[in-house]
Amino acid sequence: MDRVAPTTAAAMADHWNSRAWRFDGAASHRRDADAWRTVFNAALGGAPLDVLDLGCGTGACALLAGSLGHRVTAVDGSAEMLAHAKAAATEANLSIEFINATMDEAALPTASAEIVTLRNVLWTLENPSAALTLARKLLRPGGILLVSDGLWFRHRVNNSRDVFGAHLPFYNGVPEDDARGLLAGAGFSAVESWRDLIPGNLYGAAYDDPEKPIAFFILTAISPE
Numbered sequence: 001m002d003r004v005a006p007t008t009a010a011a012m013a014d015h016w017n018s019r020a021w022r023f024d025g026a027a028s029h030r031r032d033a034d035a036w037r038t039v040f041n042a043a044l045g046g047a048p049l050d051v052l053d054l055g056c057g058t059g060a061c062a063l064l065a066g067s068l069g070h071r072v073t074a075v076d077g078s079a080e081m082l083a084h085a086k087a088a089a090t091e092a093n094l095s096i097e098f099i100n101a102t103m104d105e106a107a108l109p110t111a112s113a114e115i116v117t118l119r120n121v122l123w124t125l126e127n128p129s130a131a132l133t134l135a136r137k138l139l140r141p142g143g144i145l146l147v148s149d150g151l152w153f154r155h156r157v158n159n160s161r162d163v164f165g166a167h168l169p170f171y172n173g174v175p176e177d178d179a180r181g182l183l184a185g186a187g188f189s190a191v192e193s194w195r196d197l198i199p200g201n202l203y204g205a206a207y208d209d210p211e212k213p214i215a216f217f218i219l220t221a222i223s224p225e
C-alpha cells in the first residue's frame with residue numbers, strides 16, 4: 001500500500017506541534033462542537049460504534065464521538081496536538097484511546113472500525129488517496145467514512161510552502177469534486193453530503209482573503225462489503 005506521507009511526516013508533526021497552543025481557538029476546531037454534533041448525529045448512526053479519528057489534532061471529532069457514546073481511537077503524528085486532546089478528554093471525563101503515530105506508522109487492526117473520520121486532514125497529506133485506501137482497510141465492510149475539508153488558502157505566504165507545501169497536492173485546500181473523485185478511486189460508494197446541516201460560513205474568510213468565505217464540504221461514503 002502506498003504511504004500517506006512518505007517524506008513530509010516529520011515536518012508536518014513539527015508544524016502542528018508549533019501550532020497546537022492556538023489551534024482550539026480557531027474556527028470550528030473544538031469551538032463549534034454543537035454544529036458538528038448535528039452532523040455526527042445525522043450522518044453516523046446510533047452509538048455505540050467503533051470510531052477511528054485519523055489526524056485527530058486537538059481531539060474535536062474524537063471528543064464529539066466519545067460524548068455521543070461511541071468507542072473512540074484517535075491517531076495523530078503531533079505529540080503537542082495530542083497533549084491538548086488528552087487533556088480535553090480527561091476534563092470531559094471521556095475514555096478515548098490516543099495513539100501518537102503517523103498514519104503510516106500506527107499499527108491499527110484491519111477491519112476494526114465502523115466509522116473513520118478524517119476532518120481537515122486530507123489537505124495536509126502528500127498522498128490523500130493513500131489515506132482513503134488506509135481508511136477502507138481499517139473499516140469493516142459497510143463501514144462509514146466521514147471526510148471533510150475546505151478551500152483554506154488562495155496564495156499562502158509563509159514558509160510552510162517551502163517546508164512541505166510543494167509536496168501536498170491540496171496544499172491550498174481540497175475542492176469537493178476532488179474529494180468525491182478520491183472516494184470513488186478508493187472504492188467508496190453511496191457518497192452523501194451533510195454540508196446543509198451547517199448553514200452559513202462556519203470557517204469565516206479564507207486566510208489570505210478577508211472577502212472570500214471558505215468553502216467546505218462534509219461527505220460520508222460507505223466502504224465496500
Ligand SMILES: C[S@@+](CC[C@H](N)C(=O)[O-])C[C@H]1O[C@@H](n2cnc3c(N)ncnc32)[C@H](O)[C@@H]1O
Pocket residue numbers: 004005009012013016028029030054055056057058059060061075076077078081101102103104118119120121124125
Ligand atoms: C488541520 S489539523 C485537523 C485536526 C482535527 N482533525 C480537526 O478537525 O480539528 C490536521 C491534523 O492532522 C495531523 N496529521 C497530518 N498528517 C498526518 C499523518 N500522516 N499521520 C497522522 N496525523 C497527521 C496533524 O498533526 C494535525 O493534527
